[in-house]
Amino acid sequence: MEHITNAASSDAYTSSVQNALSVLTTLHITSYMWMPETDVKDSVDAEYEYIVVGAGTAGAIVAGRLAQSQARVLLIEAGGDPPIETIYPGLALYTRWSEIDYNFTVSSQPYHHDCLEEPYFTLHAGKVLGGSSTISIMLYERGNKQDFQRWVTASNDDSWSWENVLKYFKRTEKMEDQAILNSPYRQYHGLDGPLIVTRETRMEVDAYHSIVQQLGGKVILDLNSNETVGYSRAQYTLKDYRQSTATAFLKASDTSTYLHLLKNTEVTKIILDDNNRAVGVKAKRNNKMYTFNASKEVILSAGVINSPKLLMLSGIGPKEHLECKGIEVKVDLPVGKNYHDHIGVVIAHRLQKSNETLTQVDVREYPTTAIIGYVAINESKKYPDYVLSGHFVYGKDAAKLPLQENAFYDRYRSCIRNTLYRESKRHNMLYAFISNPTPLSRGTVTLRSSHYKDQPVIDGNFCSVEVDLEHHIDFLQHYTRVQNTEIFMQLGSKLLNPIEKKCGKYEMGSRKFWRCYIMCMMSPRNHAVGTCAMGSVVDSKLRVLGVQGLRVADASIIPVIPSVGTYAPTMMIGEKAASMLIEDM
Template sequence: MVAAEVIAALKSRQAAFLIIRLLELTGYLYPPPAKLKNGDNYDYIIVGGGAAGSVIATRLAQQKYNVLLLEAGQDAPYESTYPSLMSYLKHTKSDWNYTSENDKHSYQCHPDKNAQITVGKMLGGSSALNHMVYSRGHPQNYEDWYWITNDTNWKWKNVLPYFIKSEAIHDSGILNSTQSECFFGTEGYIGVTRNENPFTDQFLQGFEQVGKHLINIIDGSELGYSRGLLTIYDQRRQDAGSQYLQHVTDSKYLAVAKGTLATRIKFDKNRTATGVEVITEENETIVINARQEIIVTAGAIKSPQLLMLSGLGPKNDIRKFGIPLIADLPVGNNFLDHIGVFIPHKTNKTLVKVETDPSKYPTGLFVGYAALNETRAQHLTFPDYEAMGLVFNNLDYLVQFCVSDNNFSDAPCNKLYDEANGNQVLVTLISSLYTESRGQVQLRSTNPRDPPKIFTGAFSDDRDLDDFVKYVNDYLIVENSAAFKALGASMVDLTKPKCDGFKKGSREYWRCYILCMMVSLQHYGGTCAMGSVVDSRLRVYGVNKLRVADASVMPTLVTGNINAAVVMIAERAAALIIEDAGAYNDVEHEQIKQDQIKNLP
């Protein structure tokens, strides 16, 4: 009954926030809505006002190009600005509310045995409704991109300046480190702070007691555990939409069309992208023309859908829907996501009554990166898995996180509430950072309003499942620590009776557990990958004047949360676009001192 009551209360509050939206309390952060006319012309049209689109639009407008930013949603609402209200955005008009296709294999403890695909539908996109965890990824991720693209510009030392340009680190542990001067930014638009919740420290002691390192810099580049870094500053979420676009709210060079759905990219006989067909907020279908380029930044699901509707994609799929083929490309293939396994521990620590503060992150948060082969890993500092721990001091929010955020059925979430018995709960999400499984995004129809088919491909390669078994067992070693024993921390099995047929702790049991208690971490990418759909300058193969610049171009996912990497890609894309237009670009001239570059991986 608890889950039903919590969700009813959640929906009631969401209805209240819907009324508050009418006041447009966040409107000052964004440019006013533009009114479009058929045949309007702009230098650049950017399709999708999420994190990447907001960054690129801002940078091009600052260079005095005439830019149109198309966004299907509206301004990010009031509740997006406060960290503790992040759950209230899901399953609303600010969320595309996708679900994956049922593969009869994964997500076995979810109501319809499929994944809830949460994607932001507003300015700022998913950066305005994610869990705000900040991670750049491991340097080796970008070395891998270099090998895939054969372009040294994607090497770690060459993408690092774009991270530095975008971020404003506000953490003394990082800023006082010897690496601070050359590795971290303090003047970018995205503020970053460390989780302040003290309840994590007692658990971190446990990892240290079983031989894990406690570290200051937790961005995937070093093995160990720490309080997590968050895109929160001055008590507000630092989403890319508000943090970038507020710098060009009054710019005469930027127009932002809200509530406007891009339906097709138009090409001339030379396969040059010339314009975008859209459905306006007034439900009028018109075409807007681009003098220079069209940049698609609609994310790992909408970007491939738009390309396929425009005739770019696997030829058999395109022709099946009667769409004229422009270029035969593997658009929609290589769908990637980080999968987390939900590991809850109840404790004997009584809940501490704290005043509710919407500006505070709602839980304690630690993040850890671990490797099974410590000898190899200490040389490469290369993690196999991530552990993200959330310490809950509010059991109603715990149930909300279980049912609404992660889409589990009511029964396991009710059991978790009962087992907690009024005490603190630690929920850890174990995630493999490198998987063999791949999914696919396909057209459902030629109607651009229809959601595409999303096949997650989760655990379609059996090796991934066995890897997860190893990672979960490695993580659970922490139960032997004095700190965890002092807390009375014991794992709560929420799979009953699903996995009762297997000996608890066996390989078969854990395989069943993982397929039952898996969740999407909402790190979607790969569907317009560099090397297969776009080149290393993010230009779509086989056509002219069309780029894609969002998470879909990642050939492999970076370690940890992907939001920082998406902003980096967008900063780099803006530099490429400006460079190709023949304009001076200060980013290309930003250099790390040569003696520091030599020390980079």
């Protein structure tokens, strides 16, 4: 990696690695690990009770649990088997912008265009067994009681409270961190679920814990518990290799006579009878159209973009919009509304020079040393004002990994990325993403056309509510106090400013400076929710309003975004949906 000296060489290096991995994919060297698919001809003739659309973060769980209850299930996935880069945590970066990533385009505002390579953001979503759990950054975060109380309010159903959904979090999980297992926090974790959860153990995190304590903050062993404010080592869904809902429910050893799986098959429409009952789906595979029938229910688990897209293509959505696209309206619902995501802003601190060189990458390890903070500006508050995701990178080549992350994840302009590289070269680094846990701004997902192949139009509308921006300024001013701590000064810390040309006219650290910085460096965190929200599109049992035999089970049903990433909450939704379906059998 010594040849990486700027943004262009970083892009070239990453592209070459992806090309090499793509060649390995064609050899199908991981195919033996995964559940084989059913002959499509057998599926057409079969009698299924349930059809699950999407073998992703929630869908794999729904289908797996239904099959375990001896229901006859067809699971349809648009993607294929997870390739080798999804197996090892150290290769996680290379799943983005690849063939297993939908790479949805999300509109940005004109003021972002000076800072981005393209005039849009990208929403990454997995087109592969396990869905986004197969390409995520593997951070396991649940959220707090207040998050789920908002769901209770929206759904008018107390079964979505923190106390009542905890069992569904635990059902999937197998916690293996000994410190947590030997503590009172053990009671908040699953011990025998199919998906392993571990905790960051590398000692570099201790330095940040000392900084937190100097600022009067609290270090917590486990933030996935009843604790709601503090800092903790990150928890991951990995043990030597990535843990996903594919590894948990769709391995070769999970093969069941009750569960049929079709891969590389794209559902194009939900079939409704004259009584608005879902009776099956139409799907395309190898350029042929097929019809599959369900005697009980169809469950959409296609994700926050594709679930509303399929509903609208099937005549379920905003009346005026569907009529504009020439689609017969079956049910008038606000499908695609309420789109929202966390907005993150990266802050880079250069630490002391390093005499060490990065060792050979261990692909089994998480690529950075991570800490999570749920931070209250007023320390007497019970719930966080902002969320911090901090990543330490060590060694004289420390700039290389974040450079690729910026190039791939946020698509900053080369001048911004080159500044970060130049300033951080041969230093240890701390990169922190500061996120607003409860944004008020809302966007939309609408159809581009009535053709299933066309990507929908996604308008993020980020920071359109002024208070979101004002709050983020507060968060950055609060977070950057770390540079005044004794430990940070001992480390020779320097706050890097990669956008000096754009924001240099403002005093660094002032509210005007941070406003300019946020408008340039903000990006969505790939935690999008809300497009088939409980209370407006589905009821508290996830049944689509005005339709029989049709449910949605994925992050699109979340009415108000939780304060953390949506990976663990979406798995919980899958478990709860499966439980409700089984209860209704």
